[in-house]
Amino acid sequence: SQQGEEDPQALSIQEGENATMNCSYKTSINNLQWYRQNSGRGLVHLILIRSNEREKHSGRLRVTLDTSKKSSSLLITASRAADTASYFCATDANTGNQFYFGTGTSLTVIP
Amino acid sequence: NAGVMQNPRHLVRRRGQEARLRCSPMKGHSHVYWYRQLPEEGLKFMVYLQKENIIDESGMPKERFSAEFPKEGPSILRIQQVVRGDSAAYFCASSPASNLEQYFGPGTRLTVT
Numbered sequence: 287s288q289q290g291e292e293d294p295q296a297l298s299i300q301e302g303e304n305a306t307m308n309c310s311y312k313t314s315i316n317n318l319q320w321y322r323q324n325s326g327r328g329l330v331h332l333i334l335i336r337s338n339e340r341e342k343h344s345g346r347l348r349v350t351l352d353t354s355k356k357s358s359s360l361l362i363t364a365s366r367a368a369d370t371a372s373y374f375c376a377t378d379a380n381t382g383n384q385f386y387f388g389t390g391t392s393l394t395v396i397p
Numbered sequence: 398n399a400g401v402m403q404n405p406r407h408l409v410r411r412r413g414q415e416a417r418l419r420c421s422p423m424k425g426h427s428h429v430y431w432y433r434q435l436p437e438e439g440l441k442f443m444v445y446l447q448k449e450n451i452i453d454e455s456g457m458p459k460e461r462f463s464a465e466f467p468k469e470g471p472s473i474l475r476i477q478q479v480v481r482g483d484s485a486a487y488f489c490a491s492s493p494a495s496n497l498e499q500y501f502g503p504g505t506r507l508t509v510t
Binding site: 319 | 401403430432438439440441442445453455456488490497498499500501502503504
């Protein structure tokens with residue numbers, strides 16, 4: 287299965303600290319995306335990184351992609367309580383028809 | 398520009414009944430994806446549609462499930478003769494083209510009693 291795997295499954299940090307989540311996948315991709323889901327809500331797109339990119343920034347978010355290791359990381363700097371959510375990576379198959387979501391990392395930021 | 402709309406937000410059905418879930422994509426988006434999410438799990442791809450066409454239904458069970466995206470109106474995910482195992486959150490997403498970021502609706506939570 288191409289399904290991405292996030293690591294760790296759950297993460298609890300103090301407000302102000304940085305949070306790092308990792309995603310590994312199995313086959314070649316065109317792009318990888320990170321999404322956030324608040325409890326009981328739909329997913330919100332955070333960042334898309336293409337296979338020929340190595341790093342991308344958006345505000346307090348930094349995403350890296352290592353295609354040789356088939357892995358990506360999402361770093362949230364200076365975390366806030368409002369960052370508490372589940373974070374998912376999604377990878378596409380080369381056909382681009384499907385996106386495969388991992389099981390997510392549950393992040394809790396303690397005020 | 399309204400986001401992706403899904404209705405109903407919550408749906409309760411008894412075993413054997415039919416469930417109809419609706420999804421209106423964002424304006425200008427002709428690609429619709431349906432996903433299912435079980436509690437504490439990630440999203441599982443079900444089906445990918447463009448207007449009037451099913452492009453990829455490899456994630457959708459062959460029996461009891463069907464999807465459509467007509468020329469006019471919302472995309473419909475239909476589950477016939479629901480069973481308890483169909484209880485889940487069903488999310489739809491839309492995008493302006495394939496292989497781009499998807500915009501998700503708030504989901505429909507289906508409970509089968």
